[in-house]
Amino acid sequence: MEEPCSRESAATNSAHAPPLLYTLTTSRRTVPNRVFAAVYFCAIMALFSRHVQILLHSKTLVSFSVTLTLFVSDLVLAFLWVSAQSFRVRPVYRKEYPENIEKFLEQSDLPGLDVFICTADPYMEPPTRVVNTALSVMAYEYPTEKLSIYVSDDGGSSLTLFAFMEAAKFAAHWLPFCRKNELATRSPDEYFASNYSRSSETDKIKVMYESMRERVKNVVETGRIDDEYVTSDQARQAFTQWTTYLGFTRQNHPSVIQVLLDKNKDRDIAGHCLPNLVYVSRQKSPTSPHHFKAGALNVLVRVSAAMTNAPVILTLDCDMYSNDPRTVFRALCYVLDPAEIQNRLAFVQFPQEFHGLNENDIHGSEHKRLFKLNPSGLDGLLGPNYLGTGCFIRRRALLGDPSTPVPPVIKEIRPDHIADNPITAPSVLEFAHQVAGCNYENQTDWGSKIGFRYGSLVEDFFTGFRLQCEGWRSIFCNPERAAFLGNAPINFHDFLGQNKRWQIGLLEVASSRYSPITFGVKAMGLFMGLSYSFYAFFPIASISITTYSFLPQLALLNGLNIFPKVSEPWFLLYTFLFLGAYGQDFLEYTVVSGGTIRRWWSDQRIWMAKGLSCSLFGLSEFLLKSIGIPTQGFNVTSKVVDKEQRKRYEQGLLEFGVPSPMFVTLTMAAIINLCSFIYGLINLVSGKEGDFMQLVLSALIVMNCLPIYEAMVLRSDKGKMPATTSVTATILALAVYSVAYLILK
Numbered sequence: 001m002e003e004p005c006s007r008e009s010a011a012t013n014s015a016h017a018p019p020l021l022y023t024l025t026t027s028r029r030t031v032p033n034r035v036f037a038a039v040y041f042c043a044i045m046a047l048f049s050r051h052v053q054i055l056l057h058s059k060t061l062v063s064f065s066v067t068l069t070l071f072v073s074d075l076v077l078a079f080l081w082v083s084a085q086s087f088r089v090r091p092v093y094r095k096e097y098p099e100n101i102e103k104f105l106e107q108s109d110l111p112g113l114d115v116f117i118c119t120a121d122p123y124m125e126p127p128t129r130v131v132n133t134a135l136s137v138m139a140y141e142y143p144t145e146k147l148s149i150y151v152s153d154d155g156g157s158s159l160t161l162f163a164f165m166e167a168a169k170f171a172a173h174w175l176p177f178c179r180k181n182e183l184a185t186r187s188p189d190e191y192f193a194s195n196y197s198r199s200s201e202t203d204k205i206k207v208m209y210e211s212m213r214e215r216v217k218n219v220v221e222t223g224r225i226d227d228e229y230v231t232s233d234q235a236r237q238a239f240t241q242w243t244t245y246l247g248f249t250r251q252n253h254p255s256v257i258q259v260l261l262d263k264n265k266d267r268d269i270a271g272h273c274l275p276n277l278v279y280v281s282r283q284k285s286p287t288s289p290h291h292f293k294a295g296a297l298n299v300l301v302r303v304s305a306a307m308t309n310a311p312v313i314l315t316l317d318c319d320m321y322s323n324d325p326r327t328v329f330r331a332l333c334y335v336l337d338p339a340e341i342q343n344r345l346a347f348v349q350f351p352q353e354f355h356g357l358n359e360n361d362i363h364g365s366e367h368k369r370l371f372k373l374n375p376s377g378l379d380g381l382l383g384p385n386y387l388g389t390g391c392f393i394r395r396r397a398l399l400g401d402p403s404t405p406v407p408p409v410i411k412e413i414r415p416d417h418i419a420d421n422p423i424t425a426p427s428v429l430e431f432a433h434q435v436a437g438c439n440y441e442n443q444t445d446w447g448s449k450i451g452f453r454y455g456s457l458v459e460d461f462f463t464g465f466r467l468q469c470e471g472w473r474s475i476f477c478n479p480e481r482a483a484f485l486g487n488a489p490i491n492f493h494d495f496l497g498q499n500k501r502w503q504i505g506l507l508e509v510a511s512s513r514y515s516p517i518t519f520g521v522k523a524m525g526l527f528m529g530l531s532y533s534f535y536a537f538f539p540i541a542s543i544s545i546t547t548y549s550f551l552p553q554l555a556l557l558n559g560l561n562i563f564p565k566v567s568e569p570w571f572l573l574y575t576f577l578f579l580g581a582y583g584q585d586f587l588e589y590t591v592v593s594g595g596t597i598r599r600w601w602s603d604q605r606i607w608m609a610k611g612l613s614c615s616l617f618g619l620s621e622f623l624l625k626s627i628g629i630p631t632q633g634f635n636v637t638s639k640v641v642d643k644e645q646r647k648r649y650e651q652g653l654l655e656f657g658v659p660s661p662m663f664v665t666l667t668m669a670a671i672i673n674l675c676s677f678i679y680g681l682i683n684l685v686s687g688k689e690g691d692f693m694q695l696v697l698s699a700l701i702v703m704n705c706l707p708i709y710e711a712m713v714l715r716s717d718k719g720k721m722p723a724t725t726s727v728t729a730t731i732l733a734l735a736v737y738s739v740a741y742l743i744l745k
C-alpha cells in the first residue's frame with residue numbers, strides 16, 4: 001500500500017484551541033502521474049499523426065474505412081484517457097479523529113441526524129434485509145434522541161410495514177444489547193453469522209431475532225399477515241389503510257405514513273429512549289411521474305423536514321448496513337468543521353464496499369476505481385461524486401445553491417425551521433401526508449433546482465454533479481474499517497442488467513443540457529468537468545471495445561495487416577500505448593490500493609466484457625429512447641440469493657443460465673477471437689508472414705473469454721451458457737465473418 005508523504009493541512013475550527021479533527025495529505029503519486037500523463041499524451045498525438053497519414057495515403061476504400069474506424073475508436077479511447085487524468089492530477093488521503101468531537105462538543109450540542117433508507121419491492125428486496133439495514137443504524141453510537149430513521153417503501157407493501165413493526169419491537173432489545181456489549185457489527189444478520197462470543201444472553205437474543213425473522217419471512221412467503229401476528233390495535237389500524245382503499249396497488253395508492261417509534265414516548269428495555277422510526281410509502285398514481293428513487297428521496301426530505309428537520313441526512317440503500325457504530329462521529333469531523341461549512345461542504349461520501357464477494361471478484365464488483373481510487377482523486381479537486389448510498393448530506397445543500405440566502409421553499413421545509421412538535425401530532429402528520437402526495441411537486445423546483453434531481457436513471461450521479469455545479473463541494477471519507485457494507489449481485493445477468501441501467505442513466509446526463517463536457521466544464525472548471533464527462537460518456541467506450549474485439553481479428557482471418565509490423569518503429573509506439581495504459585491501471589489497482597493480481601485480472605476482463613454487452617446495449621437502448629421508442633425504467637437489482645447460484649458464485653463461476661442478447665455479443669467475440677487466434681498461430685508456426693499485433697490481441701481476448709468457452713462447452717450446471725445463446729452467437733459470428741470476407745478479401 002502506498003504511504004502518503006507530506007502532511008498538507010490540518011483542520012482547525014475556532015479560536016478556542018480546537019482539537020484536531022482531520023488531516024489531509026497529498027499523494028506521492030501526484031508528480032509521477034503528471035509527468036506520465038504528459039509523455040503519454042505525446043504518444044497519443046503521434047498515433048493520431050500516423051492515422052492521418054495513412055488516411056491521406058489510402059488507395060482503396062477498404063483501407064480507408066478500416067483506418068477511419070480505428071481512428072474513431074482511438075479518438076474515443078483518447079477522450080476517455082484525457083478525461084480520466086482528472087482523477088490523477090491530485091489524489092489526496094484523509095484521516096479523521098472522531099474521538100475528538102466529544103472533546104469540544106457537549107452531547108446536547110450534537111446535530112440531529114435523519115437517516116433515509118429506500119426500498120422498492122418486498123420480493124426483490126427481502127424485508128428481513130431492509131430491517132437489518134435499519135437496525136444497524138438505529139444502533140449507532142450516537143445520542144438516540146438525535147437520531148431518526150425514515151424508511152421509504154416504493155413497493156407500497158404492507159409486508160414491509162409489518163417487517164418494520166417487528167423491527168421496532170426487536171429494537172427495544174437489540175439496541176441495549178449492542179450498547180452493553182459494545183458490538184462493532186450491529187446488523188443482527190451479520191452479527192449472528194459472525195464468530196460472536198456465546199453466552200446465555202446472546203443465545204436469548206438470537207432466539208428472539210430468529211423468531212422475528214421467521215415471522216417476517218413467513219408473511220412475505222404467504223403474502224398475508226395473519227391475525228395472530230397483529231398484536232396491537234394500532235397495528236391493526238395501520239393495515240386497514242391497505243384494505244379501506246379500493247384497488248390499492250403498488251402503482252396506485254394514497255400515502256401511508258406510520259410512526260413506528262417515537263423518541264419522546266418509546267423506551268428500550270433498559271429504559272433508554274429509542275430513535276424515531278417512520279415508515280413512509282408516498283402516494284402513487286399511474287398518471288403522475290414518480291421519478292423512482294430520486295422522487296422517493298425528495299418525499300423523505302420533506303416528510304423529515306416536517307417531523308425532525310435534522311441538519312444532516314444520511315442516505316442508505318436497503319442493501320447496505322452500517323459496519324461501524326461510530327461512523328456518524330467520523331462524518332461530523334467534516335460536517336461540523338466551520339472551515340468546511342465556509343467552504344460550501346454539501347456531502348461527505350463513504351465508499352461503497354461489499355461483503356461476500358468471491359475471492360477473485362469475477363464480476364469486478366468491488367469497482368475499485370469507481371468507489372475508491374477515483375473519489376480520492378477528486379477529493380483533491382472539488383470532491384467526489386455522490387454514490388447514492390453511504391453519504392452524509394447537509395440538508396441545506398438540497399435546498400438551493402450556496403449563495404441563495406433563504407431557499408425559496410415553504411416555512412416547514414426551510415433548514416432553519418425548528419421542528420419541535422411531537423412527530424405524531426395531527427398537524428405534523430397532516431403536513432407530512434400533504435408533502436408525500438404525488439401532485440405536491442407540480443410547478444415547484446423539486447427535482448430541477450432543489451432536492452434530488454430528476455431526469456437520469458443515475459440520480460445519484462446527476463444530483464451530485466448538479467450540486468457541485470452550483471458551487472457545493474464534497475469530501476471523500478475512506479476509513480480503514482468499512483463504514484458500510486453492501487451486497488453486490490452474484491448473478492452475472494443481474495450484474496450486467498444493473499450496469500446497463502447505469503450506462504443509460506449516464507448517457508441521459510451526457511446528452512442533457514447540463515452535459516458535463518459543456519455546462520460542467522464551465523461551471524466547475526476543466527478537470528472537474530472532465531471527471532464527470534469521463535463517467536457520463538463512458539458507455540461510448542463500447543464503440544472502441546467492440547471495434548477492437550472484431551475488426552483486427554476479421555482482418556487477420558482475411559490476411560489483412562492493419563497494425564505496424566514488429567520491425568517498424570511504430571510498433572514501439574503501439575507497445576508503449578498499450579503497456580502504458582495497462583501497466584498504470586495494474587499498478588494503481590495492486591500497488592496503490594492493495595488489490596490482488598487476480599482481482600485486477602477480473603477487473604480488466606469485466607471492462608472488456610461490459611464494452612461488449614451492457615455498455616453496447618445501454619448505448620443502443622439510449623439511442624432508441626432518444627428517438628421515442630420506450631425502454632425500461634429503474635429496474636431494481638434483485639437482492640434475493642439463490643443457494644445454488646451462490647455456491648457457483650463462490651466457486652468463481654460466471655452465472656449465465658438465461659438466454660440474453662447481452663451474452664450473444666459477448667459469445668460472438670469469444671468465437672471470432674478463438675478462430676483468429678488459432679488461424680494466426682498456424683500461420684506463425686508455418687512461418688507465414690502475419691500480423692503479430694493482431695495475433696497478440698486475439699490471444700489476450702481469448703484469455704479473457706476462457707470462462708465463456710467453459711460455460712459453452714465444459715459446464716453442465718444450471719448456470720452454463722444456454723444452448724440457444726451459443727447457437728445464435730455461432731450463426732451470427734459466421735454471418736459477420738462472411739460479410740467481412742466479401743469486403744476484405
Ligand SMILES: O=c1ccn([C@@H]2O[C@H](COP(=O)(O)OP(=O)(O)O[C@H]3O[C@H](CO)[C@@H](O)[C@H](O)[C@H]3O)[C@@H](O)[C@H]2O)c(=O)[nH]1
Binds near residue numbers: 389634
Ligand atoms: O423506484 C425506485 C427504485 C429504486 N429504489 C431504491 O434505490 C436503491 C438502489 O436500487 P438498486 O436496485 O439497489 O440499484 P443499484 O444499481 O444497486 O444502486 C446503485 O445505483 C443507483 C442508481 O444510480 C443508486 O441510487 C444507488 O445508490 C447505487 O447503489 C434501493 O434501495 C431501491 O430500493 C427506490 O426507492 N425506488
Ligand SMILES: [Mn+2]
Binds near residue numbers: 317637
Ligand atoms: Mn444496490
